Amino acid sequence: MGIVSDPSYPAFPIISGVSFVLVLIPLPWHLQAWNSGTCLYMVWTAIACLNLFINSIVWHGNALNSAPIWCEISSRIIVAGAVAIPSASLCINRRLYQISSVRTVSVTRADKRRALFVDLAIGVGLPLLEVVLAYIVTGHRFDIYEDIGCQPAIYLTPVTFPLVLCWPIAIGIVSAVYCVLTLRAFGRRRAEFAQFLSSHTSLNVSRYFRLMALATTELVCTIPISAYGIYLNVSDGGISPWISWSDTHFDYSRIGQYPSAVWRMDHQAVVSFELSRWLVPFCAFVFFAFFGFAAEARKNYRAAWILVLKLLHFKIPAKSSLPVAASSKPSLPNVKPSLSLPTPYSAPPSFKDLYDEDDDCDTEKGAGTPVSYDFKCDSSDSPNTSSSARRSVDRTRETV
Structure with a gap:
């Protein structure tokens, strides 16, 4: 009966579990880069996906109170997650605006700590x-819905709107302001912004706009969906009057248990539950779509695959080097002295500086260590030849 009553099983547990893994894949190199906004986005989305995955497995086909401690935690994760993901998007939009305004290129360690x-x-x-404010309007410990799992028992009163329901919309509006200011600043200072990026090889335009696209996508979804959620709550059960604290928390230890045959009879309840829980894996897939296929991501995938092969004791083939044909380079006579010059190499920019402009931007890049050369003159060379060779090396040094 459980399988028939839940048409999303086992699709939803599989998708939420895969989403939990996918959104955490880029986390290590974002942590190394101290990209706090994207790290918060990944961590909160992963926690929300894991919570939904566990609930959909444990309470599939039943509404038993089999894990009361977990339900206490799970219901609070749901309350926090509704605000946490828009808040992480706000952090991203705020940092993007700071980059687009290009107010300074030199950032101290104190500035870094303050931004963090x-x-x-x-x-x-x-x-x-x-989570603290939601406790004020929580009527009892939690509810358990068959096929859905643990849910917070929010008592819908006029106080509930400013304390719980309106927070995602308010955060989304602030993010929208930052997003508009970012586009405006970028449009006005496009040349200066391009010059700023060209002077720092660690910053990359495509990575900057991928983050902007992520924040904008999340922003476009937050405000209308949150507003629609409020509409569903109001139209479904109506608004009860706020009487007192004791009235709201009367019989607080009670636990509501609802079989799917009961709650699925309410069409608006079905839409509300399915919309709220499918949105979280959607956020995870959107993030992975923007950042899961970048060049640095592919490099880290290869490193992880090599690590797995090593743990399984598989032989890792070495990179094959292309042979150089003998005729491709003309053979040189026995020339003395021989001078070997190092080939300059600049590492590819990492994602750590995507929108974290607080690198030590005033540091000179590309300044290497002085190279010392050993010059040897053959005893058969004349002094004039030796002097000519020295001048040749001096010119080579100047060129280097």
Whole structure:
């Protein structure tokens, strides 16, 4: 009966589990780069996907209170996640605006720490504050819906709107303001912005716009979907009057348990549940679509694959080098002295500086260590030949 009543099983557990893995794949190199906004986005999305995956497996075909402690945690993750993902998007939009405004190219360590603390206050502080505020309008411990799992028991009163329901919309509006300001600043200072990027090889235009596309996509979805969720809540059960704290929390230890045959009779409840839980894997797939196929991502995939082969004791084939034909290079006579010059190499820019302009931008790039050359003169050479060779080396040094 459970399989018949839940048409999304086993598709939803599979997709949410895959989403949990996919959104965490780029996390290691983002952590190394201290890209706090994208790291918060990945971590919160992964936590939300894992929570939905566990609920869809444990409560498939039943509404039993088999894990009360987990439901206490799970219901609060749902409350925090509704604010956490828009908050992480706000951090990304805020940083993109700072880059597009190009106010300074020299950032101190104090500026880096301050930017990190602000992102943590937005991306972690706001979701935790939302959990605290949601307790004010929580009627009882939690609810369990068959095939859905644990859900917070939010009591819909006029107080619920400013404390719980309106936060995603408010955060989305602030993100929208930053997004518009970013596009405006980029349009006005396009030449200066391009010059700023060209002077720092670590910044990349395509990576900058991938982040902007991610934040804009999330922004476009947040405001209308949150508004539609409020409409579903209001039109379904109506708004109850706020009487008092004791009235709201009366019989707080109660746990609501609802079989799918009961709650699926309400069409609006079905739309609300399915919309809210499918949106989280969608956020994970959108992030992976923007950043999961970049050049650095493919490099890390190869490194991870090599690590797996090593753990399984498979032989890793070495990279084959192309043979050089003897006729491709003319053979040189026995020339003395021989001078070997190093080939300059510049590493490809990493994602760490995608929108983190707080690298030490005032550091000279490309300044290598002085190269010392050993010059040997054959005893048979005349002094004039030796002097000529020295001048040749001096010219070579100047060229290098």
